[in-house]
Amino acid sequence: MGFSFEIGGISLGYGYLYMIGALVHFIPSLAVLVRRLHDVGKSGWFYFIVLIPLVGAIWLLVLFCTDGDQGENKWGPNPKAA
Numbered sequence: 001m002g003f004s005f006e007i008g009g010i011s012l013g014y015g016y017l018y019m020i021g022a023l024v025h026f027i028p029s030l031a032v033l034v035r036r037l038h039d040v041g042k043s044g045w046f047y048f049i050v051l052i053p054l055v056g057a058i059w060l061l062v063l064f065c066t067d068g069d070q071g072e073n074k075w076g077p078n079p080k081a082a
Helices: 015-039 044-051 055-065
Strands: none
Touching: 015 044, 015 055, 044 055
16 A cells, blocks of 8 residues: 555554554543643653652552542633532
8 A cells, every 4th residue: 555664664553553552542642641640739741750670650659549629720610529
């Protein structure tokens, strides 16, 4: 079909389609990630904690699994409060 994609002589098959698919999924997942960090009272920039090897990824996972702040924080009301 002519969709081959090469980097340094290594063929990646349908590379362009995969890159478009990755971009289509990356932007919404980043928005969900930042929203979740806001729910626990952290800035969206706190995502870069993942750059610390091993500990950063574990810390981020713990933040994602904790319950959000009760009441309102500086990013808005608690979405679970009804």
